[in-house]
Amino acid sequence: MAASIPAADTLARSAPLRAAQDFVLQLKPHCHVLVAVSGGGDSIGLLSALLAAKTISGRNDIQLTAATVDHGLRPEAADEALWVGAFCAERGIAHHTLVWADDKPQSGLMVAARHARYRLLSSLAGRCGADVIAVAHTMDDQAETFAMRASRGASTVLTGMADKTLIEGRHWIARPFLKIGRSAIRDFLTLNGLSWIDDPSNDDAHYERVRTRQSIQETVETLAADAEKAAQARDRLSRSAAHLFAGIATIHGATVAQLDIDGLLGAGDAARYLLNILVPALGGLSYGPGGDVLDRVTALCTAPHGARMTAGRCLFERHRGHLFILRERRGLPETEIAPGGSAVWDGRFCFENRSQAALRIRPAGPDGAGDADAFSGLPPRLAHLAAAVCPVAMDTAGKQVLPTGVYLAPFDRFLPGFDLTLANMMAAAFTHAAYREPAATYLR
Structure with missing residues (x-):
């Protein structure tokens, strides 16, 4: 069934459709978009808005494919995937159900599920030739993420989600609805007579995100605006860190970083940002060591020649005018x-x-x-x-x-768009392949 196109006056006051149209107009000719669709209001809204935006914008060269991930955590999930498949079939959209069949961890389940979801989507994107993966994170999701990260304490700079993220070094995830409120998406669906599935886990206070959602209902727009300002600040800081890396760092055999101490001590927040990415890259971890360790490293830089410390699986040693960082010998696997x-x-x-x-x-x-x-x-x-x-x-x-x-652990699973310049500068120094630019992948 062909997508219904709202009247012009509806389009003028439909924020979801305008956001979808803005996204569609940026795409390269014959772009293939894989849309993650759970069946919830946000993802059904994204798929429906993209389908209408294609026609309104004269971009029928764009191909849409939908995918639903069944995490195997709720018995209803299989039926929900079937419902999404039928929804897509009525609109001539190819649909795939992806099942997370691995054993589930006893702790960190939500993080593991997120990683599995993106891994499955990336794998499908490779198989079906998709150029970009679109997900339906909203302004509400952004506010929740920003609030949760703030409550935990940011190690370097606090931000929400990036509007685009490279996963597994292969596929860009785009978030066209990141500035659109959840209520506006529901209004769009209702106006066009479209239904969706409500996931009961979205109201389960056992989950941190649900508790956060319930506590910030009156401040979503303010938090989302703060997240956007923080994203701009992080982009500037990451670029400053990239410039610093080029000026003070030498990488030996993809194993040792040699940093000029005078340049490091004079760089302030850019130095802390760089260290918080460089240390896990050398230690083989996905995340930086955080503020306390960065304070200790800064103190080490002013200590006498030969001073050393360990943190984040790395050895840090001051040798005359340089700070050397490399993997410590403990805990190396077979x-x-x-x-x-x-x-x-x-x-x-x-x-x-x-x-x-x-x-x-x-x-x-x-x-x-x-x-x-x-x-x-x-x-x-x-x-x-x-x-x-x-x-x-x-x-x-x-x-x-x-x-x-x-393997650059901080970037090879998830690389937020904020850090692309720094990531590619480090990739060259570590003899790692360059990360794909969005402009060369799915944008005009």
């Missing part, structure tokens, strides 16, 4: 990869097993196995430590297998 499999070792290096036998990866240890040339510019003691924290992988024939690439 990993086995099955034939044909792949894995990320220690959150830092990618391996593929192209043989017919298991591939074992271990830390090099005291004897070292790193590239001597990569560490030749380091003080001898640090060069030895750097070699020791590199991986060694041997096949059954005793031949060493080299990593297939570097």
Whole structure:
């Protein structure tokens, strides 16, 4: 069934449709958009608005595909996915149901579900050739996210969600409704005679987001406006950190950062921002160490030559006018990869097993196995430590297998658009492939 197009006066006062039209007009010719649709009002509103905006804008070259993720957490989810499939079929939109079939964790379930959802969407985008994934996060979601992060305490700078995020280094997620209120989307749906599914978990106060939603009902617009200002500030700060990185940092063998202390101490918030990303990149973690550790690192920079500390799985050492940061030797894993499999070792290096036998990866240890040339510019003691924290992988024939690439843990799962400039500057220094620019992926 063809999408109904609201009358012109309805369009003029329909914020969701205007937002969808703005998004559609930015897309490159013949762009393929994968729309995440749970069946709730926000996602049904997004899909319906995009479908109408295509026609209104004369952009029938754009292809829409819908996907529903069944997390396997509620028995009703399968029926809801069927309902979305029927909704899409009536409108000539291809629909896929994606099931999270993995074992569910005992703690951190919502975080694990979010990661699984984006992983499934990214995988489908690759299979169906989608250029961008559109999700229906709203102004209300933005306000809730900003409030939750504020309650936890921000380690460097407080922001909400970015309007675009790169997932798994492959696909951009766009949020066309990030400045649209949830009530406006419901009004749009009601005006056009469209129904949606209400998820009872959205009212379950066991979840932090639900409790936050209930507590900020009177301040959503103010919080969303604060989040937008914070996003602009974060974008500026990240660009300053990128400029700082270019001026004071040298990366040795994708393992050691050498930072000029005078430049670091003179950079204020940009230095803290840079450290909060650089430390997890070297330590193989997704998130930075936070404010207390950054205070200790700053103090270390003014300590005598030879002073050192550990935090965030990293060793920090002052050596004359430089601060060196590298993975500490504790807790390095031993990993086995099955034939044909792949894995990320220690959150830092990618391996593929192209043989017919298991591939074992271990830390090099005291004897070292790193590239001597990569560490030749380091003080001898640090060069030895750097070699020791590199991986060694041997096949059954005793031949060493080299990593297939570097993994930048802060960016390779989720890269918010705020940090794209900094991420690509660090990627070049770590010999990591450049991250995809939105303009080269799905925008005109």
